[in-house]
Amino acid sequence: MKIVIINYGAGNIQSIIFAIERLGYKAVLSNDPAEIKAADKVIFPGVGEASYAMKMLKESGLNTLIPTLTQPVLGICLGMQLMCKHTQEGNTDGLGIFDVDVVKFSPKVKVPQMGWNTIYNLKSGLFKDVAENEYMYLVHSFYAPLCAETIATTDYEMAYSSALENKNxxxxxxxxxxxxxxGEKILANFLELKN
Structure with missing residues (x-):
């Protein structure tokens, strides 16, 4: 199986590569459109600031490529937020894959939300054999509100989308x-999804 992690200058790649290796697979880091298109699974990571990350995607043309992919694609953290329509972070338009706008937590709560929190209302093959209310690790100041594409929910100030799904x-x-x-079980479930 060919697994490609999209390389566009938004960090946190190494821990994803190690997690995939622990599952017995190898991942390639690439920004080459042909290689990304040829992958069985694509991971779209992201740590950093949305407007800068979007600028990097546009410079490489990946902003037009990613929404056209037909194999399973997993956006993580900022990667997921950039797949939404718009984010308040840097007042940035996203890729429009998920029909929701990303907004900032209010000043009433500490940001970023950093550390462990639970996920519940799990609704996807991504969460096969994952129990309700398991703890996941989060670091973020912006969130996607609940919407039709929500497949997992977390509470911080209010209930919000901790996972989204639209087609592949x-x-x-x-x-x-x-x-x-x-977390490794969720990654394994993603890698085992049928194309």
């Missing part, structure tokens, strides 16, 4: 690669 596209606000055995 999946997104997790949490970091599965940093969420212990349960």
């Amino acid at each position: 596209f999946f997104g997790t606000q949490f970091h599965p690669e940093k969420s212990g055995d349960v």
Whole structure:
């Protein structure tokens, strides 16, 4: 199986590569459109600031490529947020894959939300054999509100989308690669999805 992690200068790649290796697979880091298109599974990571990350995607043309992919694609953290329509972070338009706008937590709560929190209302093959209310690792100041594409929910100030799904596209606000055995199970479920 060919697994490609999209390389566009938004960090946190190494921990994803290690998590995939622990599952017995190898991943390639690439920004080459032909290689990304030829992959069986694509992971779209992201740590950093949305407007800068979007600028990097546009410079490489990946902003037009990613929405056209037909194999399973997993956006993680900022990757998921960039797959939404718009984000308040840097007032940035996203890729429009998920029909929801990303907004900032209110000043009433500490941001970023950093550390472990539970996921519930799990609704996808991504969460096969994952129990309700398992703890996942999160670091974020912006969130996607609940919407028709929500497949997992987390509470912080209010209930919000901690995972989204639209056709072959999946997104997790949490970091599965940093969420212990349960996070690895979610990654394994993604890698085992049928194309």
